[in-house]
Amino acid sequence: MTAAEFQTVLDRLATGWREKNYASVASEFSADVQYGDPMRYMLSGRAALLEFFEADDDKDQFVTWHLVLFDEAQQTGALEYTYEGTHCYHGVALVRVGAGGITHWREYQHADVRAWNQFADGTVFPGQI
Numbered sequence: 001m002t003a004a005e006f007q008t009v010l011d012r013l014a015t016g017w018r019e020k021n022y023a024s025v026a027s028e029f030s031a032d033v034q035y036g037d038p039m040r041y042m043l044s045g046r047a048a049l050l051e052f053f054e055a056d057d058d059k060d061q062f063v064t065w066h067l068v069l070f071d072e073a074q075q076t077g078a079l080e081y082t083y084e085g086t087h088c089y090h091g092v093a094l095v096r097v098g099a100g101g102i103t104h105w106r107e108y109q110h111a112d113v114r115a116w117n118q119f120a121d122g123t124v125f126p127g128q129i
Contacts (some may be wrong), residue, residue: 003070017061022053032085061085082116
């Protein structure tokens with residue numbers, strides 16, 4: 001996968017979450033995906049991931065990618081994001097891709113109601129969203 005293709009996958013994820021098309025979102029992940037936040041939860045497999053996404057408390061879901069890095073040689077990306085839905089989270093995810101889609105997604109996030117630029121405050125990189 002190229003960096004541009006990785007960005008396209010992220011754009012499809014953002015659209016799918018916004019449209020609550022969780023089956024589409026889950027299809028971007030491999031059947032045996034490992035997805036979690038080491039301090040809070042661990043999900044194994046696409047079916048568990050779909051169930052996790054569908055538990056949205058009937059709230060709108062939005063994601064903004066603030067920074068995307070992708071290493072084509074390692075097929076690994078790093079993302080800085082804000083996810084607004086059941087809660088507002090600001091976080092970072094490390095993502096590995098392989099045959100069948102995203103194989104690993106490890107996120108570290110903080111619940112915080114402030115806008116991202118207020119949350120990140122002085123640590124925002126010049127030109128960052």
